[in-house]
Amino acid sequence: MKKEIKVDLDDKSYPILIENGILSECGSFLRRITAAQKIALLSAPAVYKAWGRELLKGLARKRFQPELILISDGEKNKDEKALSRILKRLASLGFQRDGCLVALGGGVIGDVAGLAASLYMRGIDLVQCPTTLLAQVDASIGGKTAIDFAGIKNLIGTFHQPKGVLIDPQVLGTLDNRQFKTGLAEVIKYGIIQDEALFAQFEKRPELILRRDPQILFRLISTSCEIKARIVSQDEREGGKRAWLNYGHTLGHALEAYFHYGVLTHGEAVAYGMWFAGLLSCRLRLCPEIVLRRQIAVLKRMGLLRKLPNFSPEEIYKKMFLDKKARKGRIQFILTRKIGLVTIQKNIAQPIILSALTQLRAEASERC
């Protein structure tokens, strides 16, 4: 199984290559996408221990001899210290404009690597080798880079498209179950916003998905990447439809921040966010109740609705305003019309939002 998908952005276009075992063959891919003379491999210790050798083998086959930069991953390390360490190492290694940074890791490694690559000498080449499902289907594609700053997630960032994205689904074999499921939340999201057949896979084949059957996993990853590539190709800077990718994220980000990032994973928070978006969509009569019920059933079956601790709707409402995607003081929601079709809504009255939050709080704690 092998698939190549193009992110079509004129002179910034790049390929996403998805293939089992491709890490140990990555040298040819790199030779094709970058003319870089010097390569630095950025990773986190545990990821490097698990997959670094495969990648180095692949690079050595094409006579690449990368320098290694290791940093700690985890959201609390996605900060200016990590960024500064990478930039200092690149400088001390004498990297020039013809250098290339290869990121091997999850979303934190990919986001910080992207920011460092965009800043160093006003921009060097970047290659993403994502090792979590979340990073494979979302963070590694589309050129968003970031660190957290002043207590706000992803506050400092740039757009810097990679030269290529190399996805080896085999690496997911070492991913822990909760992290695997957090990535599934984003795949479910792609189904809801664009592709009912993708969503239906979760209704028809839940056991195979949870067992990480290689064929279905390959299909979920490649379909998700195709959807993201298509949306980014049409709207790189999130002026319009790229905002669809934030389905479930308006509340999801607020819940993550409210619980200080330690209680819910990103995918779990987004799962409750999707439930909430479905709830709002029904209340505003944008879709029938069955659309919401199908979403809740799938999220529950995938183990994403663990336990939503008690929260204050008013506090969460305030946090949603802090989200950098709130435009001109208005919270923007992506809502469902049907599975596979969403719409952007900006003017939802505060009492409707607060009352839907109260309903979610009651139903989510009852259900779990």
Ligand code: GLY
């Ligand atoms: N993760 C949402 C985006 O890339 O736009």
